[in-house]
Amino acid sequence: MKSLFSNYPTWLWGALALVLAPSAAWAQYPPPYNPYYPVQTYGPIGNQLMGQASVISATGGLYKDQEQARILRQQADQAKIETKKKSFDEMMYEKAMTPTFTEEMNKNQSMILRRIMTNATDVEIIKGEAQNIILPTLVRVAVRGAYGPPVPLDPEMLQHINVTGSVADGGTGVGMLKNGGANLTWPMSIVDTPTQKQLAAIIPTAVTEVKTGGQLKLDTYKKMNATMDKLYDEVKKMFHKEQIDGGQYLNTTRFLDSLKGSLKILSTPSAALYFNGDYSPKGSTVRELVDYMSDKGLRFGPCNPGFEAPYFALYNAMVAYASGHGEDPSGFVNLNAAKYPQKGGWKSVYR
Amino acid sequence: MNTMCRTSAVLACGYFVLCLHASALPVSAGEGEKEIARVNAVFGGLVKKDKSRWQAVKAGDTISAGTLLVALPKSEITTANGAIHLSMLADIGQRGPFPVLESAVVLNHAKDADLELTFDRGLIILTNHKKEGAAKVRLKIRGETWEVTLQEPRTSVGLEIFSRHSPGMPSSLDKKGSEDEVPSTDVLMLVLHGRALLDAGDHAVGLQAPPGLARVHWENGAKKFAVQRLEKLPEILIKPFDDKEAKAFKDICLCTKKLGAEEIASVIDDLLKSENKTDRLVGATWAGAVDDLPRLMSALADAKHADTREHAVIVLRNWLGRSPEQVRALYDSLIKEKKASPAQAKNVIHLLLGFTDEERGQPDTYQMLIHLLNHSALPVRELARWHLVRLAPTGRDIPFDAGAAAEERGRGVARWQALIPEGKLPPARKTPDKN
Numbered sequence: 001m002k003s004l005f006s007n008y009p010t011w012l013w014g015a016l017a018l019v020l021a022p023s024a025a026w027a028q029y030p031p032p033y034n035p036y037y038p039v040q041t042y043g044p045i046g047n048q049l050m051g052q053a054s055v056i057s058a059t060g061g062l063y064k065d066q067e068q069a070r071i072l073r074q075q076a077d078q079a080k081i082e083t084k085k086k087s088f089d090e091m092m093y094e095k096a097m098t099p100t101f102t103e104e105m106n107k108n109q110s111m112i113l114r115r116i117m118t119n120a121t122d123v124e125i126i127k128g129e130a131q132n133i134i135l136p137t138l139v140r141v142a143v144r145g146a147y148g149p150p151v152p153l154d155p156e157m158l159q160h161i162n163v164t165g166s167v168a169d170g171g172t173g174v175g176m177l178k179n180g181g182a183n184l185t186w187p188m189s190i191v192d193t194p195t196q197k198q199l200a201a202i203i204p205t206a207v208t209e210v211k212t213g214g215q216l217k218l219d220t221y222k223k224m225n226a227t228m229d230k231l232y233d234e235v236k237k238m239f240h241k242e243q244i245d246g247g248q249y250l251n252t253t254r255f256l257d258s259l260k261g262s263l264k265i266l267s268t269p270s271a272a273l274y275f276n277g278d279y280s281p282k283g284s285t286v287r288e289l290v291d292y293m294s295d296k297g298l299r300f301g302p303c304n305p306g307f308e309a310p311y312f313a314l315y316n317a318m319v320a321y322a323s324g325h326g327e328d329p330s331g332f333v334n335l336n337a338a339k340y341p342q343k344g345g346w347k348s349v350y351r
Numbered sequence: 352m353n354t355m356c357r358t359s360a361v362l363a364c365g366y367f368v369l370c371l372h373a374s375a376l377p378v379s380a381g382e383g384e385k386e387i388a389r390v391n392a393v394f395g396g397l398v399k400k401d402k403s404r405w406q407a408v409k410a411g412d413t414i415s416a417g418t419l420l421v422a423l424p425k426s427e428i429t430t431a432n433g434a435i436h437l438s439m440l441a442d443i444g445q446r447g448p449f450p451v452l453e454s455a456v457v458l459n460h461a462k463d464a465d466l467e468l469t470f471d472r473g474l475i476i477l478t479n480h481k482k483e484g485a486a487k488v489r490l491k492i493r494g495e496t497w498e499v500t501l502q503e504p505r506t507s508v509g510l511e512i513f514s515r516h517s518p519g520m521p522s523s524l525d526k527k528g529s530e531d532e533v534p535s536t537d538v539l540m541l542v543l544h545g546r547a548l549l550d551a552g553d554h555a556v557g558l559q560a561p562p563g564l565a566r567v568h569w570e571n572g573a574k575k576f577a578v579q580r581l582e583k584l585p586e587i588l589i590k591p592f593d594d595k596e597a598k599a600f601k602d603i604c605l606c607t608k609k610l611g612a613e614e615i616a617s618v619i620d621d622l623l624k625s626e627n628k629t630d631r632l633v634g635a636t637w638a639g640a641v642d643d644l645p646r647l648m649s650a651l652a653d654a655k656h657a658d659t660r661e662h663a664v665i666v667l668r669n670w671l672g673r674s675p676e677q678v679r680a681l682y683d684s685l686i687k688e689k690k691a692s693p694a695q696a697k698n699v700i701h702l703l704l705g706f707t708d709e710e711r712g713q714p715d716t717y718q719m720l721i722h723l724l725n726h727s728a729l730p731v732r733e734l735a736r737w738h739l740v741r742l743a744p745t746g747r748d749i750p751f752d753a754g755a756a757a758e759e760r761g762r763g764v765a766r767w768q769a770l771i772p773e774g775k776l777p778p779a780r781k782t783p784d785k786n
Contacts, residue, residue, distance in 0.1 A: 123708045239719065245697035246719055247520030253715040 113137055117319055125315045126308045128162070128300030134318045139294040142287070148321040151286040153314070160310040161281045162301035163293070165270050174274040175262040176304045181207045184259075185306065187252040189244045195234055199227045206266050207275070214272045221267055228260055255305045286321035386413040387431050388458050388466075394425040394600075396607035397439070398615060398641060405641045407610040416460045419471070421640045423453040423633070424603050430458075434465035434486045435501075438476040441636075442511070446587050447474065448539065449513035452669055453640040464489040464498065470512055472673060476543070478507040493536050493571055498550040506545025508558075512538045515672040518705035524682055524697060531675035533571070540567040543584065551576065560584070599629070606633040619646050623659070631659040639666035644684050651730040654754035660733040667703055678704075695728075702734035711742060717771045724764045729753055732760070739767065743777030746770045 113133060120130040138148075162175045176184055181203035190196045206220050235256070239249040265271055273279050279298060283289030293299075303311045390397060390412045397408040400419040414420065414428065422439035429436050439454040454473020461467035466477075467489040479486040479501035490497045492512060499508060514536040521532045540549065546559040549567060554576050558564050561581040568577040592600070606629060609618050615637065622634025623646065631650070638646040647670070650663035671677045678700060685696035702723075710716045720742075723735035732753035740747050749770065751763030771777050 121708055123712045126709070240722065242692060242694045242698070245520065245694040246701045246723075247697060248694075249719060250710050250713060250715055254709070254713060257713075 117322060120315065122308075126311045127302040128311065130315055131300040131311075131318055134315075134322060135290065135293060135300070138286075138290045138318070138322060142290060142294075147287055148324045151317045151321040153283060153285060153289060153317055155284070157310040157313050158281050158283070158289070160304070160307045161314055162303065163279055163281050163298045164265075164301040165273060165279055165298065174265050174271075174279075175258055175301060177203065177207055177262045177266070178274070178280075180204055181262075187248070187255045187305075189238060189248045189252045190231060190235060193231075193234065195227060195231045199224070199231060202227060203263070206263070210266050210271045211275045215269075216266045216271065224263055224266075228256070228263065232256055251305070258302065258305055261302075286317050290321075387416050387460060388414040388428045388437070389431065390414065391427040391429055391436075393422075393427075395423050395604040396610040396637070397422045397426040398610065400641075405615045407615070409611055414458055417457060419455060419457050421453055421455045422473070423607065423636060423640060424600065428458075429480065430466045432465060434479070434481050435488060436478040436480045437466070437468070438478075440474040440476070442474045447511055449511060449537065450665055450669065451511060451513055452636050452666060455640070459491075461489055463487075467491070470510060470538075472512055472514070472669075474509070474511045476507060476509045477501065479504050479545070492538055495551065495574070497552075498548075499540075500548040500550070502546040502548060504545075506547055507543040507560075508547050509541045509543055510538065512536065513672070514674075515668070516678065516704050517707075519707035519710065520697060520701045521678055521704070524678065524700070531679060533675050534672045536571040538567075538569040540569075541565060541581075541584075541588075549576075602629045603633055606630050607637070615641055616643065616646070619643060623650055623653070628656075628658055631656055632662045635659060635663045635666050639670045642670075644670075644681065645688060648684075648689070648730065651733060652728075654729060657733075657752055657754060660730075660753065661737065664703070664734060664737050668705075671700075671703055695731075698723075699731065699734065702731065702738065705738065706742070712776070714771075714774050714776055717743065717775075717777060718773055721764060721767045721771065724751065724753070724767065725757075725760065743771060744780050745778050 116124065116130045116133045124130040141147075162178070184200065184203070186196055186200070202220065202224050206216055206224055209216050209220060232253070235244075235249065235252050238244045239246070244252070265274060270279075278296060281289060281298075281300075282292045300314075390408055390410050392410050393408065398405045398421050399408050399414070400406075400421075408414070408420065408426075420426075420428075420439065422441070424441040426439045427436065428439070437456070439456060441453045442449070442451045451473050454475055455471040456473075456475060457469035457471065459467040459469060464487040466487075468475075469491040477488050477499065481504050483504060485503065486501045486506075488499045488501065490499060490510070493514075501508065514534040516532065516534045523531050540558075542558045542560045542563075542565045544560050546557070549556050549558060556564065556567070556576065556578050558567065558578070561583045563580060564578050565581040565584075566579040568579070569575070606622060607618065609621070619634050619637050619641075622630045622637065625631055625634070631653070635647060635650040637643075638650060647663060647666060650659050651667065653659040653663070667681075671681060681703075682696050682700060685691040685699055686693065689696075691699070706716055717739070720735045720739050723731055724739070726732050726735065736751055736753050746767055749763055749766045751760065751767070753760070
């Protein structure tokens with residue numbers, strides 16, 4: 001037969017027991033005065049012996065308690081050490097699993113590189129930005145002794161690639177002034193205007209000053225800037241009066257922006273380096289070009305208006321080199337084909 | 352794109368699939384040799400170009416070979432032998448990938464095919480209406496010839512074609528006698544039901560409705576086909592109309608009910624003058640569809656209605672993309688009819704074609720556009736605004752009505768100048784917080 005209470009769950013009995021059981025305070029201390037609690041006595045001698053025994057017992061208890069406390073302390077210390085070790089392990093784990101700032105940067109850079117190699121925009125290519133992103137990677141792997149396949153570069157094409165010494169220069173290089181600035185192809189909208197003629201006359205003088213004296217004269221610099229600003233204003237007015245269309249206006253301002261960047265370089269201390277051949281891209285293959293640019297600390301500058309095709313050709317060559325055509329065992333990754341595969345090389349687009 | 356465009360696009364695209372189940376009227380035998388097809392149904396308007404004159408076509412009319420047909424928003428045609436059912440549709444670009452406003456085809460004689468069709472623009476659905484056996488359609492698209500064999504009865508294939516000039520000023524305008532630049536063309540083919548064979552001479556591919564190789568993309572640059580497997584038809588295409596969409600479709604159809612009774616030019620005039628937005632937008636679309644440039648330009652110069660101008664820009668961009676000659680045709684029209692200077696005409700064309708990547712990265716482009724917001728000609732102001740709000744979305748909320756008075760416009764221009772100072776590019780749009 002089942003107990004009357006057997007239908008109640010065990011936990012209920014446990015809970016009931018907890019409620020009904022005397023509390024810890026009741027067990028540790030004598031109950032308050034209770035008239036019904038019997039008082040035990042052992043006589044005078046008995047009481048004395050009782051007192052001595054109590055002292056001995058108390059002393060023993062003290063030692064015992066002290067020992068227990070020591071053990072407990074040691075256990076606590078051990079626990080602290082364990083805790084500390086665990087948190088240290090956790091910290092190490094966390095650290096190991098969290099990329100550092102440098103690692104994060106590297107990761108971002110590799111993502112940018114991947115995009116540039118597979119899907120650079122036209123603007124990124126003609127501004128030399130795409131090439132400048134690929135270049136350090138090629139240098140870095142070359143330092144480790146890894147090289148891509150020999151990708152030849154057309155020397156004529158390379159002549160149209162602008163390089164610059166540093167970002168501080170504005171990152172443009174001398175661009176269209178490389179050949180002395182005397183035979184510039186001016187945009188149709190400003191060619192033969194008095195201001196254009198004036199500027200066309202000043203530029204070769206400025207280049208000569210830098211080439212021969214290593215520095216631009218202040219007077220030439222001021223005259224050059226003033227004429228440039230005047231030309232900008234004139235182009236703007238021509239557009240506002242609808243003497244030229246929007247396409248011509250934007251082409252002209254793009255030309256003037258490029259020229260302005262080049263002229264700005266003339267006023268820098270490193271200007272002469274652009275004309276003595278140091279700041280010119282050199283190399284018959286991508287590998288040689290990369291080595292040269294790296295040795296000289298050079299970067300690619302934006303293209304001169306109308307000379308976009310050599311930039312696409314160079315970009316294609318750099319991508320081909322970096323991807324190793326998928327056959328190179330050096331560890332290069334095959335990252336898609338070049339942007340504009342050209343049957344006739346760069347000239348087919350350029351001409 | 353405005354609401355009307357969106358809804359009508361949605362409608363048109365919805366019909367893309369609904370047409371699958373549309374029934375064709377039987378075509379009686381023994382009809383004249385010249386008759387190659389008959390019109391089953393016209394929703395909205397269907398017009399044909401007959402000796403440079405546009406005429407409305409009604410349900411039941413026959414179609415002779417070599418006639419250019421333009422449908423908006425939907426028409427259904429069956430070949431004389433009853434083998435092929437053709438649906439011509441408009442999709443203004445919301446359900447489908449391209450802003451297709453109307454469809455246009457030329458039906459030709461075909462000796463060894465059930466139908467030969469020159470697909471000029473828009474969206475069509477071809478269905479095998481034979482009781483048994485395959486039906487063959489020869490498609491002529493931008494100088495290419497493809498043969499589509501609809502392998503079994505009820506096999507249905509949808510095709511969409513869209514062309515657009517690349518942005519930037521076309522160099523051909525500066526050089527007389529130089530070849531006009533060819534717009535880039537994309538063709539999408541989707542097998543909606545059954546199996547089909549696409550034979551393009553050097554390429555042939557077997558297709559079937561999802562699941563299977565159902566989608567084909569062709570573009571005229573590489574002239575190559577990209578075939579894609581689909582597990583199911585895109586949800587956006589098979590979604591049925593909601594009430595709003597059905598109403599919009601009905602409204603568009605109502606707009607053009609006068610087409611049969613009146614000259615198309617006067618119908619367009621009435622539509623463009625209407626106080627009803629749908630009327631005006633349909634009017635602008637029709638003007639573009641039937642090459643009525645003066646009326647289309649007048650829609651772009653509608654001082655009262657910004658929505659009409661906005662839509663007219665899209666219609667004009669579509670119109671320019673139709674063929675290489677369109678740019679020069681517009682240029683000549685601007686010079687001769689609008690008495691524009693060459694620079695002014697080129698400006699309008701540049702603004703219609705848009706800006707190259709390089710130009711978009713040039714601060715002068717934005718200054719130029721802001722300057723043009725104050726141009727004396729309303730179409731130029733509208734075009735400048737049209738580009739600014741797209742190239743600099745952070746300024747989308749700047750109130751600017753190209754048709755407003757100079758003083759009011761000036762306030763908008765000042766805000767644009769403040770947003771994009773000289774020498775600067777527009778501020779980047781804030782990306783939404785991931786959280």
